[in-house]
Amino acid sequence: AQSVTQPDIHITVSEGASLELRCNYSYGATPYLFWYVQSPGQGLQLLLKYFSGDTLVQGIKGFEAEFKRSQSSFNLRKPSVHWSDAAEYFCAVRETGTASKLTFGTGTRLQVTL
Amino acid sequence: DAMVIQNPRYQVTQFGKPVTLSCSQTLNHNVMYWYQQKSSQAPKLLFHYYDKDFNNEADTPDNFQSRRPNTSFCFLDIRSPGLGDTAMYLCATSSGGVTDTQYFGPGTRLTVL
Numbered sequence: 001a002q003s004v005t006q007p008d009i010h011i012t013v014s015e016g017a018s019l020e021l022r023c024n025y026s027y028g029a030t031p032y033l034f035w036y037v038q039s040p041g042q043g044l045q046l047l048l049k050y051f052s053g054d055t056l057v058q059g060i061k062g063f064e065a066e067f068k069r070s071q072s073s074f075n076l077r078k079p080s081v082h083w084s085d086a087a088e089y090f091c092a093v094r095e096t097g098t099a100s101k102l103t104f105g106t107g108t109r110l111q112v113t114l
Numbered sequence: 115d116a117m118v119i120q121n122p123r124y125q126v127t128q129f130g131k132p133v134t135l136s137c138s139q140t141l142n143h144n145v146m147y148w149y150q151q152k153s154s155q156a157p158k159l160l161f162h163y164y165d166k167d168f169n170n171e172a173d174t175p176d177n178f179q180s181r182r183p184n185t186s187f188c189f190l191d192i193r194s195p196g197l198g199d200t201a202m203y204l205c206a207t208s209s210g211g212v213t214d215t216q217y218f219g220p221g222t223r224l225t226v227l
Contacts, residue, residue, distance in 0.1 A: 034215070043120075043204055043218040044157070051213050090156060094214070102216060104156035 002027040004093050006105035013081050014113050021076040021108050023065075023091030032094040033074040034102070035065055039087045047089075050074065061085070086112045117141070118219035120205050126225045127195055135190040135222045137205030143217075144210040146188040148180060151202040151221075163188060164210060195226040 003026045013019055025031055032051050036044040048059025055067040065076045074091060091105040119138045127133045137146065145164050149157035161170045163182045177199075179191040192199055202223050206216040 032213075036218070041202075041221075041223065043118075043220040044206075046215065046217065049215055096212075100214070101159060106156050107154075 002031065002093050002095060002103050004091050004103055004105035006089075006091055006108050008108045009106070010109045010111065012111040012113060015083050016080050019076075019078045019081045019085070019110070021089050021091075021110070023074045023076065023105060024072050025074065025091075025093045026072065027093055027095070029096060030069070032096060033065075033067060034092040034094070035059065035063070035074075035076050036090045036092065037061075037087050038090065038107075044090065047076070081110075081112055083112045083114060086110055118205055118207055118217055120203075120219040120222050122222060123220060124223050124225075126227060128227055129197060130194045133192050133195055133224065135192075135203050135205075135224070137188045137190070137219055138186050139205075139207045139219075140186070141207055141209075141217065142185065143207035144185075145208045145214070146182060147206040147208070147216065148178075148188070148190050149204040149206065150199075151204055153201075157204055160190070192224075195224075197226050200224060200226045 005024045034049045035047040038044050047063050048057045050057045050067045057065050063078050088107045088109050090107045092102045094100050094102050121136045147162040148160045151157040160174045177193050182188045202221045204221045205219040208214045208216045
């Protein structure tokens with residue numbers, strides 16, 4: 001069965017600093033990978049996704065993620081964090097195929113200090 | 115803008131009093147999902163509809179039911195809410211194609227007293 005690990009439960013960064021959120025997955029074939037962000041009391045917003053092709057994926061709000069097959073990782077990065085980026089971030093994996101179930105990681109809560 | 119809408123955003127109910135949560139979408143997507151998310155946890159899939167085909171997760175309690183009367187609407191019915199059902203309920207939709215991507219609504223925060 002597929003699984004997702006987000007090793008960091010909580011991360012604090014200063015505004016303007018760079019950010020990297022870690023995500024490792026377990027899946028037998030090439031997975032479909034997603035990052036979602038959730039602000040308090042809100043739904044999940046899609047940041048970016050990877051299906052195939054270029055392993056460096058650009059998303060909204062200045063985020064990017066890199067798929068590394070050898071490390072089974074899909075880490076999320078941002079070069080300069082803004083206070084409004086404070087939120088919960090979820091990595092998710094989906095089996096290849098149609099309308100398959102998403103498996104979420106446990107999330108990383110990002111705090112931004114001014 | 116095409117979107118996923120959930121009503122109400124906040125719902126308070128009493129222990130054992132049935133409650134219905136609503137989800138609608140303007141994306142014309144084939145698939146609609148219901149998730150339960152408890153505090154500081156990842157969303158947990160309850161069930162989904164692919165068109166009219168209902169797919170229940172094995173560990174979803176019988177207390178939770180769903181209806182999809184048409185493409186645009188999907189309802190979550192909780193027949194006899196318990197205190198443990200206090201959570202955020204998220205609706206999501208997707209096209210169902212190969213590059214299937216789920217888009218989420220803003221959620222309904224349900225409190226059972």
